[in-house]
Amino acid sequence: MPNMNPNKTAMPVQDPKERARNFEEVALGYTEEMAVSEAQRCLQCKHMPCVSGCPVNVHIPEFIAKMAQGDFEGAYQVIGLTNGLPAICGRVCPQENQCEGKCVRGIKGEPVGIGRLERFAADWHMAHSQAQPEKPASNGHKVAVIGAGPSGLTCAGDLAKLGYEVTVFEAFHTPGGVLDYGIPEFRLPKEIVRREIDTLRHLGVEIMTNMVIGKVLSIDELEQQGYEAVFIGSGAGLPSFMGIEGEALVGVYSANEYLTRVNLMKAYLPGYATPVKPSKRVAVVGGGNVAMDAARSALRMGAEKVYIVYRRSLEEMPARREEIEHAMEEGVEFHLLNNPVKILGDENGWVKGMECIEMELGEPDESGRRRPIEKKGSNFTLEVDTVIMALGTSPNPLLRSTTPGLEANRKGCLVVNEETMQTTREGVYAGGDAVTGAATVILAMGAGKTAAASIDEYLKNQ
Ligand code: FAD
Ligand code: SF4
Ligand code: SF4
Numbered sequence: 001m002p003n004m005n006p007n008k009t010a011m012p013v014q015d016p017k018e019r020a021r022n023f024e025e026v027a028l029g030y031t032e033e034m035a036v037s038e039a040q041r042c043l044q045c046k047h048m049p050c051v052s053g054c055p056v057n058v059h060i061p062e063f064i065a066k067m068a069q070g071d072f073e074g075a076y077q078v079i080g081l082t083n084g085l086p087a088i089c090g091r092v093c094p095q096e097n098q099c100e101g102k103c104v105r106g107i108k109g110e111p112v113g114i115g116r117l118e119r120f121a122a123d124w125h126m127a128h129s130q131a132q133p134e135k136p137a138s139n140g141h142k143v144a145v146i147g148a149g150p151s152g153l154t155c156a157g158d159l160a161k162l163g164y165e166v167t168v169f170e171a172f173h174t175p176g177g178v179l180d181y182g183i184p185e186f187r188l189p190k191e192i193v194r195r196e197i198d199t200l201r202h203l204g205v206e207i208m209t210n211m212v213i214g215k216v217l218s219i220d221e222l223e224q225q226g227y228e229a230v231f232i233g234s235g236a237g238l239p240s241f242m243g244i245e246g247e248a249l250v251g252v253y254s255a256n257e258y259l260t261r262v263n264l265m266k267a268y269l270p271g272y273a274t275p276v277k278p279s280k281r282v283a284v285v286g287g288g289n290v291a292m293d294a295a296r297s298a299l300r301m302g303a304e305k306v307y308i309v310y311r312r313s314l315e316e317m318p319a320r321r322e323e324i325e326h327a328m329e330e331g332v333e334f335h336l337l338n339n340p341v342k343i344l345g346d347e348n349g350w351v352k353g354m355e356c357i358e359m360e361l362g363e364p365d366e367s368g369r370r371r372p373i374e375k376k377g378s379n380f381t382l383e384v385d386t387v388i389m390a391l392g393t394s395p396n397p398l399l400r401s402t403t404p405g406l407e408a409n410r411k412g413c414l415v416v417n418e419e420t421m422q423t424t425r426e427g428v429y430a431g432g433d434a435v436t437g438a439a440t441v442i443l444a445m446g447a448g449k450t451a452a453a454s455i456d457e458y459l460k461n462q
Contacts, residue, residue, distance in 0.1 A: 003040035006109025020299050020330035023185045023268055027091070032070070035120040038050070039067035042112045045104055050114060053102035056082050056154075059098060060114055067117055076125040084157040084200065085150060085445065087126065087192045087299055088179060089269055090119025093442045094320055126195055135204040139163035141459050144227035146213045146399070149177020150441045151432025152233030153200055154448030155455075160203040162456055166378050167227075171213040171263065177235055178433075179441070181264040182256070182290070184297050190263075212399040216299055219406075219428060228462065229427045229455045233448060236433035240391045242285070246343025251277055251351035253391035255286070255294040262297050279386035281305045283354050285340055286390030287317040290438075292324060294388045295332045299452030306332045307382060311339040311359050311372040337361070339372065339460065341379065343387055354382045395434045403428070421451035422458075429455055 012028040013019075014100040019026050030038065042064040051059045051096050065126065079086045095101070095115040103111035141164050145152045153345055153428040156166045174180055176193045191328055201207065239254030241247050253261075258276060266272040282298040287310035298306045308327070310317060313336050317324060328334070330360035337359045358378035361370035400408045405425035407415045414423055414430045421429045431447025 001042055003037055005041060006105075008041075008110045008113040008116070009034045009038040011113075016326075016329040016331075017458060019186065021302075023300055026186050026326060027187050029123055030116060030120045030212055031125075032072075035067055035072070035117060035124075036070055038113050039061065039064045039117055041105060042068065043104060049102040049104060050099045050112075054099045055442045056098070056449055058083050058086075058109040058118070063118060063121065064112065064114070067121060072121055072124040073129060075117075075121040076129075079121055079425075082449075083118075083445070084154055084442075085196045086118050087122035087196055088150070088188065089352075089442055090115050090117075090122055091188050092179075092183060094151070094440055096320070097441065107353050114297045126192075130173070131200065132202040133321070135202065136161060136163045138165055138204075139164065140311070141460075142167070142227045143231065143455060144222045145231045145233060146167060146219075147171075147177060147233035147432075147434070148175030148207055148209075149198075149233055149235050149236055149432060149444060150179060151235075151434075151444035151448040151451075152177070152231065153197065153205075154445040155231045155233060155429075155431065156205045156448075157200045157203060157453045158452035159199070159447055159455060160205045162452075163458075164456075166205050167376075168205060168207045168221075169217070170207060170209045170211050171212040171234075173209050174264065175202055175207050175209065177233075181260045182293070184259065184263055186300065187293070212398070213337070214402040219399070219403045219425075223427070228459055229412055229429065231448070231451050231455065232399060232428065232434055233425070233432045233444070234396065234434045236393045236395045236438045238394050238396045238412075239389065240393065241389055242340065242391065244340060244342055246345055246354075249343055249345040249351045250349055251279070251385055252343060252387045252389065255284070255290045256393060258388050259290075259297060262301065268301060276301060279303045281307075281384040282386040282388065283307045283309050283335075283340075283357050283382055283384040284388045286389055286392075287311045287312065287319060288392070289319045290389060291388075291390035292319045292327045294390050296327055296330060298386070298388065299330055299332065301410070303386070306386075307335050307384070308332055309335045309338050309340060309354070309356060309382070311337065312361065312369060313337055316361075316369045335382070337372070339374070340387075351385055351387055352383070354384050355379055356382055393433075393438050399434075411437055419450075420454040420457075421447055422454060 063075040066074040100111040261267040284295040342355040355428040359372040409425040429451040432444030
């Protein structure tokens with residue numbers, strides 16, 4: 001008999017007051033008993049709607065059936081057939097819009113906690129198994145992957161399993177992409193990212209860091225060095241600003257810069273040479289996951305007050321519900337229907353406040369969300385010493401400007417054939433945020449998988 005509890009087994013979490021001041025993981029993970037009990041909520045539906053919601057088609061009912069019997073290693077092995085980064089996906093996938101969004105248990109209650117179970121299986125494997133995959137025999141073909149984010153790593157892993165000699169060229173000094181420099185430690189411990197990347201290294205994937213392709217080497221030069229195909233997974237790391245007065249003041253950051261300093265350059269640890277300015281009152285502008293991450297990081301960096309300033313209402317906020325709730329529990333204050341018009345500076349050029357205006361919602365715009373309209377004369381000043389702009393990002397133009405034949409659309413995203421992920425240049429494939437603009441980890445992984453299959457097809461027919 002399945003467990004017919006309408007609610008998911010609750011996830012143990014750190015106390016909000018305590019966690020708001022430390023960088024340790026917020027969600028603590030299921031115990032074995034909790035995992036088995038949650039797995040028993042799955043009805044083992046024959047038509048498997050949940051699988052169609054997963055961009056990498058994890059065999060969900062099959063792995064959950066093993067979990068329900070307490071076979072955690074077996075569950076991990078099933079997940080690993082299609083997902084090379086399960087501990088990461090179990091933590092950061094927006095499951096409510098993907099696998100869990102399609103789960104039939106969600107019709108009359110909460111869906112099965114597929115992400116939580118996936119995380120449990122991956123963590124259990126890491127804690128209990130030393131086994132590493134064997135490096136497959138080489139087929140003699142060389143492929144270059146640009147960018148060690150989830151799209152590049154997935155493409156590299158899938159090609160390595162097929163016997164390709166894959167080298168990943170990463171601009172930063174560590175691999176992981178946004179998993180490493182963007183998503184904070186308290187949501188995704190970096191040790192987990194390291195461990196999942198180590199598994200890829202065991203498959204034979206070589207990762208070369210500090211290699212900015214387009215500067216150190218061009219794609220033409222990679223091809224001259226014998227790489228027969230190239231995958232571009234260079235992400236969308238170029239931040240946007242509002243273009244308002246005061247954005248050049250000291251104390252204004254893009255969320256990317258702020259999070260990179262905190263996550264990658266360890267600004268929160270003493271002795272590191274990349275501190276962030278000590279802040280008492282911080283305004284984060286934006287309403288997505290990146291804004292929530294920046295706001296919650298600012299609290300942990302010691303700010304007394306952290307505000308989210310968002311021009312629409314809570315209903316339109318694009319961030320995951322869970323992240324919004326966690327931010328609220330931790331004490332982040334939400335200034336909804338407010339928009340900055342000017343950042344104010346003191347005589348030394350440091351931020352001392354932000355002038356905002358109240359907004360109201362009009363008719364839906366092209367995105368389907370109600371258009372925010374300024375309420376004339378409702379200006380007010382928020383006293384802050386730091387402003388973090390979390391307004392979205394776009395792909396860096398470096399690769400397209402140094403690679404003949406590579407076309408991009410007007411937003412700077414690379415143009416690909418959506419079935420094969422081939423770009424407008426033969427032998428060069430692309431996927432992830434470099435193609436879609438800022439999206440999700442699992443969509444980037446799905447694109448990396450599709451590209452790996454196409455590259456295999458292309459090279460087999462050469
Ligand atoms: P990236 O992860 O951006 O990786 C690209 C890599 O390419 C980087 O390491 C970069 O240094 C490297 N690179 C760039 N140019 C070059 C070059 N010329 N040469 C060599 N290397 C290069 N998604 C979710 O699903 N869930 C979340 O909770 C979530 N939270 C997020 C929080 C933040 C703060 C941010 C910024 C994003 C978040 N996302 C989340 C989005 C998700 O992380 C991205 O969609 C995903 O990482 C895209 O993967 P990618 O491989 O395309 O690019
Ligand atoms: Fe769900 Fe993400 Fe796992 Fe797919 S990879 S089953 S979308 S949590
Ligand atoms: Fe189990 Fe839900 Fe998938 Fe049905 S839809 S098999 S209940 S996870």
